[in-house]
Amino acid sequence: MTAAHKFPDMTPEETHNTPFFYKRLAEAFEKAKRHCAYDIESLGKLGEFDLFFCAPKKIDPAKKNILISGGFHGEEPAGSWGIVHFLETATAEELNSANLFFMPLVNPTGFNVNRRHNDWDEDPNQGFSGADGKKPSREGQILVDHLDRLLKAAADGFLTLHEDSDMKQSYLWTYEDASKPGPVTDGLLKVLGEHFPIFSGDMPNRGVVVDIKDGIGFNVFDNSFESMLVKLGVPYSATPETPAHPDMPIGERVRCQRDVIAAFVKLRK
Numbered sequence: 001m002t003a004a005h006k007f008p009d010m011t012p013e014e015t016h017n018t019p020f021f022y023k024r025l026a027e028a029f030e031k032a033k034r035h036c037a038y039d040i041e042s043l044g045k046l047g048e049f050d051l052f053f054c055a056p057k058k059i060d061p062a063k064k065n066i067l068i069s070g071g072f073h074g075e076e077p078a079g080s081w082g083i084v085h086f087l088e089t090a091t092a093e094e095l096n097s098a099n100l101f102f103m104p105l106v107n108p109t110g111f112n113v114n115r116r117h118n119d120w121d122e123d124p125n126q127g128f129s130g131a132d133g134k135k136p137s138r139e140g141q142i143l144v145d146h147l148d149r150l151l152k153a154a155a156d157g158f159l160t161l162h163e164d165s166d167m168k169q170s171y172l173w174t175y176e177d178a179s180k181p182g183p184v185t186d187g188l189l190k191v192l193g194e195h196f197p198i199f200s201g202d203m204p205n206r207g208v209v210v211d212i213k214d215g216i217g218f219n220v221f222d223n224s225f226e227s228m229l230v231k232l233g234v235p236y237s238a239t240p241e242t243p244a245h246p247d248m249p250i251g252e253r254v255r256c257q258r259d260v261i262a263a264f265v266k267l268r269k
C-alpha cells in the first residue's frame with residue numbers, strides 16, 4: 001500500500017536501549033517538525049526514565065484526534081520503533097490529516113532490558129477493568145492520572161502497537177461499535193498481510209482462549225488499557241500484533257508497524 005521505506009535491522013543492544021531510543025525519538029520529532037511541530041511532555045517517572053506524551057503544538061479542532069501508543073510490553077520493541085520510523089518518513093499529509101498524539105514508550109524499564117514486565121514485575125497493560133481485583137501498574141497509574149487528556153487525544157481512535165514474541169505470523173485485535181469488523185479492521189489486516197502471513201486459530205488471552213478468525217480478534221473486552229478506553233467511549237481501537245519470534249528480523253516488523261500507523265490515520269481521518 002505504501003512505498004517501501006527502508007528501516008535497517010538493528011542489533012539487540014540497539015533495539016532494547018531506552019536512552020538510545022529516546023535519542024532517536026527526539027531526532028525523529030526534530031525531522032517531523034518541518035511538517036508538524038510537537039510538544040513532548042513527561043507524564044511521570046518510571047525509575048530513571050520518563051513516560052512521554054507528545055502532542056501537536058497546534059491542535060486543529062476541525063480535525064479528528066488519534067492517539068498512538070507503543071511499548072506497553074518491553075519485549076515488543078517494533079511498535080515503539082515503528083513510531084520513530086513513522087515520524088522520520090511521514091509525509092506532510094500523513095502527519096497533518098488528523099491531530100496525532102503519541103505515547104511512544106509506555107514501559108521504558110522493561111524495554112531497556114527486553115522484558116515484558118516493568119522493573120517491579122507488573123504488566124503495564126493489565127488492571128484497567130476494575131472487575132478482576134488487579135490494579136494498574138506504575139505505568140498504568142500514570143495513564144489513569146492523565147485519563148481525561150488521553151481520552152481527548154483518542155477521541156476518534158486509539159492505536160496501540162504490540163507484538164507477539166511466540167509468533168511467526170501476524171494478527172490484530174480491534175474494537176468497533178459494530179456487530180462485525182468494518183473497513184478499519186479490514187484495512188489494517190490488509191497491511192499486516194503485506195508484511196507477514198496471517199494467523200487463524202486459538203489464542204490464549206488472559207486466562208481464556210480466543211478464536212482468532214482470519215487474523216482478527218474482534219470486540220474482546222478484557223482488563224487492557226484499550227478495552228477501558230473503548231468502554232469509556234473511544235469509537236475505534238486497534239492492537240496489531242507483529243511476529244516477534246526470535247527468527248523474525250526487527251526491520252521488517254518496524255516497517256510493518258510504520259505502515260499500520262499510516263493506514264490507521266488514513267482510515268480514521
Ligand SMILES: [Zn+2]
Pocket residue numbers: 072073076162163
Ligand atoms: Zn503486548
